[in-house]
Amino acid sequence: MKRSARDTDDSARTITRRALFMGGAMSAVVAVLGARLRYMQVDQADQFRMLAEENRVSIRLIPPNRGQIFDRNGRLIAGNEQNYRVVITREDAGDVEEVMHRLAQVIPLPPESIRHSIEESKKRSAFVPIVVADRISWDDMSKVAINAPSLPGVTPEVGLSRAYPLDTDFAHIVGYVGPVSDRDLAAQETPDPLLQIPQFQIGKIGVETWMEDTLRGSAGNRRIEVNAVGRVMRELERIEGQAGADLRLTIDAEVQNFCQARLGSESASVVAIDVTNGDLLAVASAPSFDPNLFVRGISYKDYAVLTENDHRPLSNKSVQGAYPPGSTFKMVTAIAAMEAGIINANTTVYCPGYYELGGRRFHCHSRGGHGHVNLDTALGKSCDVYFYDISQKVGIDKMAEVGRKLGLGERHDLPMSAITEGIMPDKAWKSERYGQEWRIGDTINASIGQGYVLASPLQLAVMTARIASGRQVLPRLVRSIGDQEVPVAEAAPLDINPAWLRAVREGMHTVSNKQHMTGYSNRIVDPAMIMAGKSGTSQVRNITAAERARGVISNDQLPWNRRDHALFVGYAPYDNPKVAVACVVEHGGGGSTVAGPIVRDVLIRILAGKMPPLTAYPESQRARIETALSELKLRDFGGPLATVASNSRA
């Protein structure tokens, strides 16, 4: 269609006008866009930059290495062992099932763990490594490494895991670690974020749990860059954590091993303490168990074996076991009587074989009686009537006071689990506990360490150390933390007249060194190691009148769990006390025949610093003892301190 020139000009003018208007509108929009850009990129840049950082940076904890535990000489008790495991990453593996089946031909893998790994890998993101096999041997590890080309996505890894090279010897003292349970988390108000790390281990019992804070150390962390689906792209910063502090215990691993071996299969405990500073040299409890089983997760079967054993391997009898101390308590009764001014070392009491009180007869263990006995003989022959008599005059409260000064009825503060405070009864205790009045018969029973009196082997060892030193010896288990020695102050003198202590010590010397006395057969003949001791045989049942009429049944004829406990406490050397030892053999029979020899062996072992030399024993016993010592199943420590502090394995 032909258009007039005027129309064309009009049209062009309209278009120009409108185009310019449109251009103006567009400029306005562009200006708005620019302004918005400026607002977001300049004014709000910091805020958005922060959000971007939050997006990309993630903080992961680095678990610290757990502090190691050594014996007093630096032998490793609890260390961190390298643990080989195999992981698979789905994105590298491609066909996980195929690779898993190939892997199963290289190393032994149970079918259920193969299935579990395949399922797990499907659930997780493709780049998350899944643990396929844990704690595999070095051989299997090498096989995986060699076959790497045919196992895409499979990587052998090395991790650290707790290991107890001295296994059963320190199970009761050091305890073990295990995975964090919900209960562990609930127990803490603000749980350490470390506890949330999968496979993190914390102390469950013993030193491992009581010194947890020291051993754990503090977490390090690494700032990593992650992408939108959480894959780690790179590490931005790494702050190493503080490894847990190493502990050095007062225990001598070799002595401890000797004690465990010496107790053998008995249900028994022996505690050895350094009289001069309270260092516990051995705290043995038999039977024991292998703590490594618990670290790896104990099987139901293994656990059942431990719990069903009537010798209670899981129980730390040294500190948890509360036993009637029997005649080992007689030193307390004697000191109380002397403190009260009722007797002195020369006071004699006549023993006809029984003691009559209120129409009831309390028997001495010697039916025929001991005749006239003074303190020395009373302790030496363990005459019950002597102590019945003096306890009547001194009363339970004075006895309890002396008992407490010697550490009975007191919970010694050590980093071990379930430490008992035992019972040092008095009138107030009974009325509170039973709502009953203290009866005179109770004092009679208490005077020979029966009745309500209960003490742990640890308490008996401390009591002996206090009698031997005349000082308020406090037991301690930890010698140093990190490089820091735990200071030990000289113990204050006991609040007991030294003369009475001396009298009791003389009595204990008599027990172990005079012919016809209860401990004579357990004497040490080496003049540098002369021992002073006291035996105890405590009943675990009441002897009925009918039984008594038939005559006392010997222990051998009773079922094991009804036999008497055998106890013995002793220290050496007599003239310069260095070590005190207490031993309890549950249902072992006679204190002087069963527990006494153990105490003697342990004392000699410690004082000699090596396997007990036969010269320390009476000549007549040497042949028998030589055989017995050679039959002990001792650990081979590979020479003196050859294995010090080696954490890693080649």
Add this chain to the structure above:
Amino acid sequence: MSFLEYRLQTVPTGLRKVLHLNWALILLLTAVCSVGWLMLYSVAGGDLSTWAEPQMKRFAVGLTIMIAVGFVPIWFWRNISAVAYLISVGLLVTVDLMGHVGMGAQRWLNLGFIMLQPSELMKITLVMMLAAYYDWLDVKRTSRPLWVLIPVLLILIPVALVLVQPDLGTAILLMGGGAVVMFCAGVSWIYFAVVIGGGAALIAAVLASRGTPWQMLRDYQYKRIDTFLDPSTDPLGAGYHISQAKIALGSGGWTGRGYMQGTQSRLNFLPEKHTDFIFTSLAEEFGFVGACSLLALYALIIAFCISSAIQNKDRFASLVTLGIAASFFFLFAVNMLMVMGFAPVVGVPLPLVSYGGSAMMVLLTAFGIVQSAHVHRPR
């Protein structure tokens, strides 16, 4: 015949047309495309072959097509406008009936050698159709209701077909482009005032119809509106994209975090970083300076087109140039408004920068027509 209107002797012929091409415009388009290659290389994590290289090849082809189209006299394009429009509508119908489903919408038509998006094609042919219509129409009749109704129908037919797909973004762009041609042709202000008023009423109706049986949009579209109005309501779902886009954009600062250093795009926090959200990558890595530079390039392209249109005395040539410029403007403006949180996420790519062959081919062809109009302008 209308080509008689041109004084033929002044129009360059043969290879001499090369000298008369709008070279400034070609340089600007190449510059924008280069920004695209740069960013595609970056968001691919420093890999050329993923996106950047195919995009370069397509540009080479597109550039050739643009110059070829520019060589063809503008009256040829005017004369085929109606046919092109009808073919486009036909293709839209075809794609609605048997198109390839991608990203939840039927948009693609497989022609065997190329995956064609007819709605892209429609953007130019609609503008051409309307420009040809106003070129044909007596100027005095421009604002008569009946003669206004015809172009409105011409616009609404493809808009309806595109909405069925459903592709709200393209529908808006078609309406915008068409409206600009009508506006520049001189249609009375009153109509626009009425339409804008009506549009506002329609939006109100759309929002009000939600949840009723005669609901006018799809649920996901409503959801996008919700998210647009308040991204924080669904920070990990539908709002995630826009939140992450804003973080990327904002964290750029003045000069950006450095080329290939944008954490949001490099670590995949950004969605669709090679297509709809590529501008945020650019803003993150080159900052305010980089983002404004691209904005300036776009603005210059528009300015050159408007300037060319004003100088051109041919009604069809002016209108088609303005219509194409406006369509181009709407593309980048909607995309930028979208990634800045000013508009709902409607799925509009950044023109010439976002990865996508079909869109770039169509755009370069359109600029070929602009070149043709420029070369063959009456002197």
